[in-house]
Amino acid sequence: MKKLYYLSIFTFLSISLFSQYEEVSTDSLILGTLETNSNSFGSPLNNGGINSPDSNEVGRKIVFWVHGLAGNAQSWNQVQSSTEDQTGAPVVGYPERNVEGYALSYSGHENLNIFDLGTYVNNNLMEPWRKSVPRRDTIPINKNFMIAHSQGGIVARAIRHKQLSDPVGNNSQFGALATFGSPHGGAKIINSTKAGGGVQKWINEGCLALTSAEIRTFLGKKWWLDGIISPAVVSNFSNYACAGLNKTVFPLLVNSIRKPVGASYSVGGSHLAILDSTAKQDTMKVVTFYGVEAEPVLWRTIHSMTYTKDSSMAGNILSTNPFGLNDDSELTNFVNNKIADYYMKSLNWRVRSQSINSTFSGRVWLYLLFVDDPAAQRSLTYQSAAIWLATANTRWKRFIGARRDTSYIKDYRCRCFILTDGKWRYSKTFVQSEVDCYPSDPHLCSVNARRVHTIIDEPNDGVVTVSSQTGYPNRVNSIMMENTNHMQERNSEVTKRSLLQLFDGQLGREFALDKK
Helix, strand or coil, rough: CCHHHHHHHHHHHHHCCCCCCCCHHHHHHHHECCCCCEEECCCCCCCCCCCCCCCCCCCEEEEEECCCCCCCCHHHHHHHHHHHCCCCCCCCCCCCCCCEEECCCCCCCCCCCCCHHHHHHHHHHHHHHHHHHHHHHCCCCHHEEEEEHHHHHHHHHHHHHHHHHHCCCCCCCCCCEEEECCCCEEEHHHHHCCCCCCCHHHHHHHHHHHHHHHHHHHHHHHHHCCCCHHHHHHHHHHHHHHHHHHHCHHHHCCCHHCCHHHHHHHHCCCCHHHHHHHHHHHEEEEEEEEECCHHHHHHHHHHHHHHCCCCHHHHHHHCCCCCCCCCCHHHHHHHHHHHHHHHHHHHHHHHHHHCCCHHHHHHHHHHHHHHHHHHHHHHHHHHHHHHHHHHHHHHHHHCCCCCEEEEEEEEEEEEEEEEEEEEEEEEEEEECCCHHHCCCHHHHHHEEEEEEEEEEEECCCCCCCCHHHHHCCCEEEEEEEEECCCHHHHHHHHHHHHHHHHHCCCCHHHHCEEEC
């Protein structure tokens, strides 16, 4: 049953995103080094000093929990309720706290830009909830804080910006902020999903390749169908299936990124520049938790995505343990097996083609065989599917900005005509600076820079790069969440340890919560 479940993901949902079998890739990778405020989980390096809680009571506080893109109240609800009250469902190693929590939902309002959405969340959700019970309204505002995942962190920053720029129309609700996987430096995937960004074309390529391969597999089991169903029928069926995909799964996973609120924090977006300008002058304490997922980030992320409580394909893994989203390797193994399966099925054509000599007539015969031979066409179908799967993780990392090309000047090639012993001679040397090349007459030389092109592979959580997750200008701490993808950042054991660190006051007294 589980195999059938994954096959359905594989041929439909997973076609719309994620994958890589690293052993197949032949790219040489150069890891980019990033400066952050932490070298490992639990070892924060502090810009502004860590405030350990003293022996006095911290007192009751309010914590606002804010979800990310396409989320809702369920995104943080299990964690929020476990933090406040574990009646009937205790979480081992996660004590209840003296706190009132609100896992809010702004779902349905993501057609607003980030500033209007921030105003809506602050004035229509947070403030009415806080004032609805008298005891909440007596808690000093600056003692309350916000915990936000992904896009929620940008929403929180928009709220803060509106409070500072227009305090009369936007009352303050919190005095500190902790973000999990928020794209403070922008989300490159938003840029990549714009017109001409390449994501939809890539999805379509994968959809056609994988559905064709699966149809071929089905035909292979029914030998008599192979003579009835032509390659054209297979192609038409694949196109039909992918058209359905683009009307269902694609809008869910990609078009949601294209909503106005998402456009507000694309890389280089004007709204994000305004938020950065405000943050540079703000003294509010901000802690950024950032996920670093193991390779292949693509399949690990989509595995976790299909098991979250606010997913249309939700499992029940979080019903008893809000921090149970830990295993992310099963779908990766499934995909790796599919790559191997497709590769083996394509060998039939490769073996036959290798027996043909390289003469012109042999190449012509090979071409004719390729065009007319159903076995050759089947092999090509499987080969295309294997290649798409084997390179998809690398492609995806380029879409999210985690893999990019760069170049630098290694040295300069100096070519000169030099008069030696009464004769003009041509010389070629390599120098470190342009000025080192010229003799007395610069017209006798030409200089060309030698550039080295390389690839930077930046750590990421499968959706947002580390540099973006830690890109809040005035952050106090940045804490790494190791082997944690974008969805696990709010529902894994690492999340639990991160919240314990936060609530125990290790990252500032502003986040300390008394145990009950």
